[in-house]
Amino acid sequence: MPVSLLVVHSISLPPGEYGGDAIERLFTNRLDWAAHPYFETIRGIEVSAHFLIRRDGEVVQFVSCDRRAWHAGRSRWRGREDCNDFSVGVELEGLEGQAFEATQYAALVSLAAGLARRYPIDAVVGHEHVAPGRKADPGAGFDWSTLRARLAQFDITDWDFPDSAT
Numbered sequence: 001m002p003v004s005l006l007v008v009h010s011i012s013l014p015p016g017e018y019g020g021d022a023i024e025r026l027f028t029n030r031l032d033w034a035a036h037p038y039f040e041t042i043r044g045i046e047v048s049a050h051f052l053i054r055r056d057g058e059v060v061q062f063v064s065c066d067r068r069a070w071h072a073g074r075s076r077w078r079g080r081e082d083c084n085d086f087s088v089g090v091e092l093e094g095l096e097g098q099a100f101e102a103t104q105y106a107a108l109v110s111l112a113a114g115l116a117r118r119y120p121i122d123a124v125v126g127h128e129h130v131a132p133g134r135k136a137d138p139g140a141g142f143d144w145s146t147l148r149a150r151l152a153q154f155d156i157t158d159w160d161f162p163d164s165a166t
């Protein structure tokens with residue numbers, strides 16, 4: 001299926017700690033579950049994302065955008081089930097509800113503009129919007145209006161955004 005949706009997530013491992021390689025290890029199925037007490041609570045989880053944007057704006061790719069990543073789980077957008085089938089997942093290093101860095105927005109906008117040149121993306125939403133009640137990321141700390149305004153600088157003005165982005 002062609003990629004038509006960009007899903008924004010947030011993650012930090014352990015929660016509230018930034019840097020290190022725990023996220024990379026999780027997404028590549030190499031996390032040592034015994035390395036931190038929190039990891040035991042997620043033992044066995046198998047997830048991935050196409051991209052991770054670190055706090056300093058570094059972009060790390062895990063899965064080709066032409067392949068499915070396992071980032072959205074049980075999800076639905078515009079009546080279509082299983083958003084993993086038609087979306088690119090971007091994880092921002094951070095906690096849901098907390099603010100993200102300017103460098104992360106800059107990297108996300110650059111990445112989204114590049115994706116828009118290659119794929120027929122027509123919407124960008126948070127994990128919370130495709131899995132309401134189950135997920136809450138990236139949360140209230142994510143500034144959708146900033147993302148919308150910065151994407152407009154790349155003439156990306158026709159994408160749908162969550163209702164909170166108006």
